Amino acid sequence: MNLVKKIARNFVFPTLIKGGFERYLFSNPDRILNIYYHGVVKQNSTYFSPRHITTNQFELHLKYFVKNFDIITLSEAFNLKERTSKLVRPTITISFDDGYLNNYTNALPLLRKYNVKTTFFISGKCIENEENSLFWTDVIAFYKQFCQKETIKVQGFLLHNNIIIENGKSLKDFLKVKDKDYRDNFILELIDKCKINEKLKLIPNEVWQLMNSQQVSHLSQVKGIDIGTHGYNHYNLANIDFKDAMDDISLSKVVLEKAIEKPVEMICYPDGNYNLDLVSECTKIGLKKHICCDYLNPNDIGNPAILNRFGIANTTNFYSNMFFINKNFSNRGF
Secondary structure, eight states: OOHHHHIIIIIHHHHHHHHHHHHTOOOOOEEEEEEOOEEEEEOTTTTTOOOOOEEEHHHHHHHHHHHHHEOOOHHHHHHTOOOOSSSSSSSEEEEEEBBBIIIIIIHHHHHHHTTTOOOEEGGGGGOOTTTTOOHHHHHHHHHHHHTTTEEEEEETEEETTETTTTTTTTTTHHHSSHHHHHHHHHHHHHHHHGGGTTTOOOOOHHHHHHHHHHHHHHHTTSEEEEEEESSSSOOOOSSHHHHHHHHHHHHHHHHHHHHHOOOOOOEEOOGGGHHHHHHHHHHHHHHEEEEEESSOSGGGGTTTTTOOOOETTTTTTTHHHHHHHHHTTTTOOO
């Protein structure tokens, strides 16, 4: 960490947040900001993956949110996109991606404690998963934790220190642009070569385990909870064959609706990876509300069916996160 960032994180941001000055500097009382998380764990898990925040940190976030913002679901945010009246104070939505079990066991009790509305974007893989099923990104995390010092050959490529030796790309960057079948086969071979199924118990299951159908169903019945799809296998949907992408999305919608016995009308594109053809086709099958990370087309900014959002950094402190949440009302809020 450079000196400027260290001073800001440990002195400037705490001073601003403790004094309440950040709200006067940045946040706009007539804007809505979408904020997203992946998971909430009891013990810090950044040694394995930066996807999750601790329960202690998450509770601090919720206390701050309840005090300083109005909190609505993403469905309500879409309905307000073309509002004519002004909001009373800065408004946020909170959402979770993927469908980790810790959303149900750790995040949900805190959300209910503070009566906070939330939207969960669930990967269809959760509904039909086999025991100890993993996202492909978590297979990479297991590889990095236990095997990256070895040199192994997968699908004809040499892999060492998380780098594809032949092209110098990180494993994740290499795979995220590959088509569905190639990625699936690569991941299956990586699981086998690194004996990852034998190493699952070496990492707390709250870090990698997914919800099942019954847990997703119960989650959907909680007051103030919305459910959307996050695709089925967490592919980078705009990078794979269009038919494969729509098959993945359609399957996820079908299995989610069967599990929760409600229509699913929202899609959050994994990794924010989408294009206009996907938006158009998703709309035709009933996914009328679209969530991205960044607007990838200039016209998307004014499209009431597409909203962008701000991701929580799980490797920084509370004060830094709250500072940047307030700051992002101006460039990511609407």
